[in-house]
Amino acid sequence: MSELLWGDVKGFFDLEWEGCLPDVWVAGTGVEDWQAVLDLVVASGWRSEYSEGGVVMPLPRAGEVLSRSADAECADLRVWPTPDVLAIFRLESADEIGFDVDLRELQGQERLDVLCGFLRAIGHRLGKPVVMTPEGDWDRSHPILGFDVESDQVVLLAEPSIS
Numbered sequence: 001m002s003e004l005l006w007g008d009v010k011g012f013f014d015l016e017w018e019g020c021l022p023d024v025w026v027a028g029t030g031v032e033d034w035q036a037v038l039d040l041v042v043a044s045g046w047r048s049e050y051s052e053g054g055v056v057m058p059l060p061r062a063g064e065v066l067s068r069s070a071d072a073e074c075a076d077l078r079v080w081p082t083p084d085v086l087a088i089f090r091l092e093s094a095d096e097i098g099f100d101v102d103l104r105e106l107q108g109q110e111r112l113d114v115l116c117g118f119l120r121a122i123g124h125r126l127g128k129p130v131v132m133t134p135e136g137d138w139d140r141s142h143p144i145l146g147f148d149v150e151s152d153q154v155v156l157l158a159e160p161s162i163s
Contacts, residue, residue: 002109002112002113002116003113003116003120003153003154003155004112004116004145004154004155004156005109006108006109006112008156009112009144009145009156012144012145012158013103013106013107013112014103015103015104020102020103020104020135021100021101021102021103021135022100022101022103022132022133022134022135022144023098023099023100023132023133023134023135024087024098024099024100024101024119024130024131024132024133025096025097025098025130025131025132025133026096026097026098026122026123026126026128026129026130026131027095027096027128027129027131028095028096028128029094029095029096029097029126029128030094030095031062031063031066031094032062033094033097033126033128034062034065034066034091034094034097035061035062035063036125036126037062037089037097037122037125037126038059038061038062038077040121040122040125041059041077041079042059044081044121046079046080046081047079047080047083048077048078048079048080049077049078050075050076050077050078051075051076051078052072052073052074052075052076053073053074054073055073059077062091062094065091066091066093066094074090074092075090075091075092076088076089076090076091077089077091079099081114081117081118081121082114084105084111085101085105085106085111085114085115085118086101086102086105087099087100087101087118088100097122097126101115101132115154116153116154119132119145119146119147119154120147120152120153120154122147123146123147123148123149124147124152127149128149129146129147129148129149130146130147131143131145131146131147131157132144132145132146142158143157143158144156144157144158145157145158
C-alpha cells in the first residue's frame with residue numbers, strides 16, 4: 001500500500017507552483033551519515049555516478065570527499081533509484097545531506113511511490129528525518145513531505161490548499 005496518495009499531494013508537485021527541483025534535506029548529520037548513504041547506494045544496487053567538476057570518477061569514501069579544500073571542484077553524486085528517477089546529491093558539508101529531485105520525473109502514483117521508497121530507505125538507514133521543501137526554500141520553513149522516524153514512513157507535512 002502507498003504511503004501517500006497522488007491525489008492528496010499532486011498540487012505540491014505542480015511544476016509552476018513549486019519549481020522543478022525541490023530540495024531534500026537531512027539535517028544534523030556527520031561524515032558517518034554521508035558514508036551510510038554512500039554505502040546504501042552501493043548496497044541497494046541503484047545506478048550511480050560520482051563526479052568532481054563534471055569529471056566522472058570512482059566513488060570515494062565520504063571522509064575523503066568532505067575533507068577536500070573549500071575551493072575544490074563541486075562533488076556530485078547522481079543516483080537513479082529507478083532508471084527514470086534521478087536524485088542529485090551535493091557533497092558540500094558533513095553537517096547536512098542535501099539533494100535535488102526533478103518533479104518532471106515524479107508525476108503520478110507510481111513515481112510518488114518511488115520517491116517515498118527512496119526517502120524511506122535513506123531515513124531508515126540514518127534514523128533521521130528526511131524533508132522535502134520547495135525549490136529555493138533555504139530556511140526550510142515550508143516542508144512538503146518527509147520521512148518521519150517515529151512512524152517509519154513518508155508523511156505529508158504541508159496543508160493541502162483548498163480549491
